[in-house]
Amino acid sequence: MATSSVAKPRTRPVGGRLRSGLLTTVLLFPAGLWYLFLLVLPLTIVVIFSFGTRAKNGGYSPDFVFDNYIRAIEKSDPFITSLQMAIAGTIGCLLVGLPLAYFLATRAGRHKSVFILLLVVPFWTSFLIRTYAWLIILGPNLGLAGQIESITGAEQIQILGTPFAVLLGLVYGYLPLMVFPLYVTLERMDRTLGEASKDLGAGRWATFRQITLPIALPGLVTGSILVFIPMMGEYVIPQILGYGKTYLMGNALVTDFLEARNWPSGSARAVFLIIIMIVTIAGYLWFVNRGRQTREVSVL
Amino acid sequence: MTAPAVTTGTASARRSRAPRQTDRWAGLVEFYFRFHTVLVYVFLYLPIVVVVVFAFNGTDRVVTKWGGLSIRWFETALGDEVVKDALTNSFLVAIPNAFMATIFGTMAALGLQRVGKRLRLGFDTLTYMSVIVPEIVIALSTLVLFATGFDWIKSTFGIKLNFGYPTIIAAHVLFNLSLVLLLVRARLSGMDRSLVDASADLFATPWRTFRQITFPQLLPAIIAGFLLSFTFSFDDYVITTFTSGPGSSTLPLYIFGQVKRGVTPETNAVATMMLAITLILLFIGQMVLIWQSRRAGRRASMASVIAEN
Numbered sequence: 001m002a003t004s005s006v007a008k009p010r011t012r013p014v015g016g017r018l019r020s021g022l023l024t025t026v027l028l029f030p031a032g033l034w035y036l037f038l039l040v041l042p043l044t045i046v047v048i049f050s051f052g053t054r055a056k057n058g059g060y061s062p063d064f065v066f067d068n069y070i071r072a073i074e075k076s077d078p079f080i081t082s083l084q085m086a087i088a089g090t091i092g093c094l095l096v097g098l099p100l101a102y103f104l105a106t107r108a109g110r111h112k113s114v115f116i117l118l119l120v121v122p123f124w125t126s127f128l129i130r131t132y133a134w135l136i137i138l139g140p141n142l143g144l145a146g147q148i149e150s151i152t153g154a155e156q157i158q159i160l161g162t163p164f165a166v167l168l169g170l171v172y173g174y175l176p177l178m179v180f181p182l183y184v185t186l187e188r189m190d191r192t193l194g195e196a197s198k199d200l201g202a203g204r205w206a207t208f209r210q211i212t213l214p215i216a217l218p219g220l221v222t223g224s225i226l227v228f229i230p231m232m233g234e235y236v237i238p239q240i241l242g243y244g245k246t247y248l249m250g251n252a253l254v255t256d257f258l259e260a261r262n263w264p265s266g267s268a269r270a271v272f273l274i275i276i277m278i279v280t281i282a283g284y285l286w287f288v289n290r291g292r293q294t295r296e297v298s299v300l
Numbered sequence: 301m302t303a304p305a306v307t308t309g310t311a312s313a314r315r316s317r318a319p320r321q322t323d324r325w326a327g328l329v330e331f332y333f334r335f336h337t338v339l340v341y342v343f344l345y346l347p348i349v350v351v352v353v354f355a356f357n358g359t360d361r362v363v364t365k366w367g368g369l370s371i372r373w374f375e376t377a378l379g380d381e382v383v384k385d386a387l388t389n390s391f392l393v394a395i396p397n398a399f400m401a402t403i404f405g406t407m408a409a410l411g412l413q414r415v416g417k418r419l420r421l422g423f424d425t426l427t428y429m430s431v432i433v434p435e436i437v438i439a440l441s442t443l444v445l446f447a448t449g450f451d452w453i454k455s456t457f458g459i460k461l462n463f464g465y466p467t468i469i470a471a472h473v474l475f476n477l478s479l480v481l482l483l484v485r486a487r488l489s490g491m492d493r494s495l496v497d498a499s500a501d502l503f504a505t506p507w508r509t510f511r512q513i514t515f516p517q518l519l520p521a522i523i524a525g526f527l528l529s530f531t532f533s534f535d536d537y538v539i540t541t542f543t544s545g546p547g548s549s550t551l552p553l554y555i556f557g558q559v560k561r562g563v564t565p566e567t568n569a570v571a572t573m574m575l576a577i578t579l580i581l582l583f584i585g586q587m588v589l590i591w592q593s594r595r596a597g598r599r600a601s602m603a604s605v606i607a608e609n
Contacts, residue, residue, distance in 0.1 A: 020414070027411030028423070030404040031477055035426040038474040042441035043433075045448065060448070100340045103333045115337075122344050124582050126535040128552050129571040132559045133347030136354060172343065204325060233434025235538055240559055250436040257440050267444075270437050277433060 043274070050267035058261025068268035078252035079272060085163065085248060086231035089170035093178040093227050094220065096171060101182035101219075102212070105189065116183075123176045131169055131240050138165060138241075161243035169237035174230060178223035185219030186212070218288070225284050229277055249273055348575065355568035373569040383570055385547075386554040390534055392465055393550055397472040398530040404473065405480025406522055409488060410514075412481075430478040439542040442471045446543065463545030471543045472533045479532070480525035487521035520589050527585040531578050 050068050055061040072079075108115045122130060138159040140146040145157040159165055189212070197207040213220075235250030244251060249269065256266030355374070359367030377383050412420050430438070450461045491514070499509040537552040544553065551574055558567040 024411050024414040027407045028415070030400075031408035031411075031423075031481065034404065034470075034474050034477060035423075035430065038442060038445070038470060039426060039430050039438075042438070042445040045445055046437075046441045049444065060444075096340060096343075099333060099336045103337045107330075107333060118341060119344070121579070121582070122348060124531055125348065125575050125578050126552065126555075126571070128535065128537045128555055128559075129351055129575060130347045132555070132563060132567075132571075133351045135559070135563055136350050137346060172347070175340075175344070204329065229432060230434055233436045235436045236556075240556075250434070253436055253440055257443065263444060266440065270440065273434060273437055281432065 046267045046270050049264050050271045052264040052267075054262045054264055058263075060263040060267075063264075068264045069271075071265060072268045072272055078247050078249050079269075081247060082232050082234075082249040085167060085170060085234075085246070086228050088167055089174065089231045090178075090224050090228045092167060092171035093175050094224065097175055097178040097182055097223065098216070098220070101179050101186055101216075104179075104183050105186035106191070119176055119179060127173060128236060128240075131173060131237055134165070134169060134172070134241055135160060138168075160241060161245050163242070163246045166238050166242040166246045166248075169241040170231050170234060173234075173237060174227040177226040177230075181219040181222040181226065182216060183219070185216050189215045221284060221287055225280055229280060232276060233273055351568050352572050352575065354565060355572040357565045357568070359565060373565040374573075377566050377569040377573070380566070382554065383551075383566075386549055386551045387573075389465075389548055390550040390552075393468050393472065393540070393548075394530050394533040396465075397469045397476060397533040398526050400469070400473045401476030401529040402480050402522060402526040405477040405525060406484050406518070408477070409481050409484035412485065413488065427478045427481055430474050431482070435475075435538045438475070439471070439539045442467075442539070443542040463543060464548045467543040467545070468540055468548060468550075471539045472529075472536065475539070476525075476529035476532055479528055480522070483521045483525045483528070484518055487518055491517050516592075519592055523585060523588055523592070527581060530581065534578065535574070 049060045051064050051066070052060045053063040053065060053067070104112065104115050104119075136143055138144045140149070145159045148154065148157045193211050193215070194207055197211050202210065233250050234248060235254060238244065238246045238248045238251055249272075253266050253269055253273075256262050256269060260266075356369050356371065357367055358370030358372060408423070412423055415423075446463060446467050454460050495513050495517075496509055499513050500506075504512070534550075535552060536550075537556055540550050541553055541556070544550070551570065555567060555571060555574075558564065558570075
């Protein structure tokens with residue numbers, strides 16, 4: 001009864017409803033236009049192009065072949081490297097992020113908001129600048145490599161241009177994306193559960209494994225996805241810190257599209273990347289829908 | 301026994317209540333957590349500090365040799381025409397982008413409240429996609445779209461279109477409008493509906509209700525969305541580089557070019573200015589939010605006074 005009495009004054013005559021429909025259309029129009037022309041259309045073009053062949057002077061020529069996919073699978077090195085780096089990077093973020101999130105959620109006390117703010121601020125600043133800064137930190141002379149050289153007396157220490165430098169850049173760049181969801185889940189954790197576990201004689205490790213970890217799991221999975229997907233397509237970090245030598249999917253895509261001007265081949269690779277993304281998110285949604293309490297953190 | 305004194309109340313209470321064998325490690329674990337946290341914050345801020353410090357390096361070119369404190373590289377950067385152009389371009393892209401993304405995103409968030417579940421689900425899928433699809437894929441597919449589209453327009457209508465500000469802005473708006481949409485919608489769902497209903501009951505027109513009730517409540521999200529859109533656009537490299545044309549190079553593009561050729565103290569000076577612009581903006585945004593919440597609070601209390609009468 002209550003709902004009908006509230007709803008009644010809001011139902012308007014037919015003319016009003018028409019106008020309200022018009023308003024809805026107007027409100028959604030610009031965003032819809034953008035999604036259609038700058039998201040759906042480009043991705044559709046990429047899918048169509050992935051079945052084409054390279055035109056003589058570069059670009060795309062209409063066709064229906066699977067060569068591009070076959071080549072993408074045959075020359076899957078960048079894909080494998082990306083996968084390895086993204087997995088290693090995700091694990092790295094987890095190792096660095098989990099203790100931090102745990103500290104923020106349980107031990108930061110009244111300075112909690114300051115800690116969180118300090119975590120957000122770097123995220124607001126240019127990713128490019130924060131990445132290239134590592135060139136100075138890891139480099140020769142005053143940098144880490146230079147310091148190691150002067151301490152150990154070694155001739156040439158090379159950190160930049162190695163997969164390690166790229167990995168460091170990945171972990172550095174995406175760490176906050178891992179920490180936020182972890183923090184949110186740990187923050188909601190019922191502290192008494194841990195105490196109960198202790199009272200029942202469980203040790204620190206057992207409590208962590210059987211209480212904290214299962215509770216943190218949804219945040220852990222969300223965070224992992226949030227860092228894994230962009231890491232798979234990362235372009236700037238391997239270019240700058242890896243000197244382009246750690247050849248990831250992003251680099252391969254740019255080479256295909258811009259240098260080789262082989263749009264179909266690049267498109268096929270892009271489709272692979274999108275498929276990986278869809279598979280990851282589908283797996284995530286499956287995970288989220290498994291248990292109800294996990295749904296709360298599904299808001300990316 | 302110094303460790304429990306500094307830890308939070310619950311932790312020390314727990315420990316004193318039930319001293320167990322495992323608690324031998326408690327101090328060590330507590331120490332580790334604190335040590336780890338400090339280390340992570342150093343890790344996060346070290347690069348920023350390094351760039352800023354080395355921007356004041358008085359050395360000639362060799363960036364990693366310390367040559368005393370100096371602001372000469374800021375003078376060089378500010379006198380550099382290329383830097384000035386890039387800075388202008390960055391604003392010319394970021395400001396229109398922020399306005400468009402904020403307006404369109406807010407409109408869409410409001411519109412989505414008024415549609416059925418099906419349409420909303422479709423829209424949501426696209427919103428999440430635009431945020432999640434790797435930037436490089438969006439950038440390159442947008443490049444292909446524009447290139448193909450411009451070719452087609454040229455051969456059909458004979459009009460020659462080029463890459464430039466419009467293409468960069470169009471590409472930036474996609475990502476940013478989704479961001480604003482998500483922010484504003486989160487705010488909408490947490491909003492107090494009873495005020496809107498009360499306003500309608502008091503015979504306010506829908507527009508007036510929106511202006512006086514809904515909009516002020518959404519304002520924090522809208523401001524946050526605007527600032528985020530501006531910074532993302534201002535700092536973006538990947539999408540910009542593939543959608544820019546000759547003469548529309550922005551600061552990140554300039555910095556990337558410099559980095560590829562070898563970082564100079566001038567690069568650091570430009571980067572420091574970029575960091576300063578972003579952080580000042582963040583600070584202003586924070587101030588506006590605080591100011592707005594105070595004002596909104598007063599207005600809300602006034603509204604409640606009127607309602608009581």
